[in-house]
Amino acid sequence: MEAATDGRILRAGELEIRPEEFLALADGRPLNLTARELELLKALMERAGRIVSREELYVSVWGEPYRKSDRSVDVYVGKLRQKLEEAAPHHRFIHTHFGFGYRFSPQPAERSFTRLS
Amino acid sequence: MEAATDGRILRAGELEIRPEEFLALADGRPLNLTARELELLKALMERAGRIVSREELYVSVWGEPYRKSDRSVDVYVGKLRQKLEEAAPHHRFIHTHFGFGYRFSPQPAERSFTRLS
DNA sequence: ACACTTTTTTCACAGGCCGGTCACGCACTC
């Protein structure tokens, strides 16, 4: 369904996704992602740089209408962050935009105590 | 049919396969593999690093259409793991990817909680 | 052809993993 990039290798920063192999690499190390996690990461990367609403993400990944009370996207963003942090420490990939949604944008590294933007 | 590597010696980590001798060595020690086991190991090694579905493995090794309920691949992966563990303890070769299939990737040893740098 | 061994296939059960939901507490905006 993600016609534009389906099957193509996606890259961003230290991240790489090979959809046809169900494989995601961070710094060359395989992330051990589940099906949903991989789909969500793909959806985010395909929209890299822009703020994406939960609704858009949910519809794209789950393929069903979005209910405002559904927290699935949040939960899976959390799981992704955790696994990304494991594989590529001190990088930031998924940024929260309060009240709007999430934005994927790989950031080189983390400087000690800088404030969130 | 695996034209590219058929008959050629395959190596990965501590593993070596010499197809024309029906021989597999781990750490220099011969694994005592049966025909099916050897074929499956070859199929996995030829696809090293990527996640391979049961269907692809089954079709490649058994040469017949795959039935979803068929557990043969699982059983033989189990047998391979057992023999590999015997010959080369504390190495990991075949990794399970839940819902997708298996991935061959030799891993030096297991370090429990240390993070790679 | 027969008996015996080895390998392959099937079966069934136990346990593990994943997806989805909930609830609690903190974060953020105004």
Added chain:
DNA sequence: GAGTGCGTGACCGGCCTGTGAAAAAAGTGT
């Protein structure tokens, strides 16, 4: 400070996997 949004650990049902063991098939020697 009030009100809403967000992060996250915990939990449960259901499907996926690992695996021993039985059954079937194939191989081996006489």
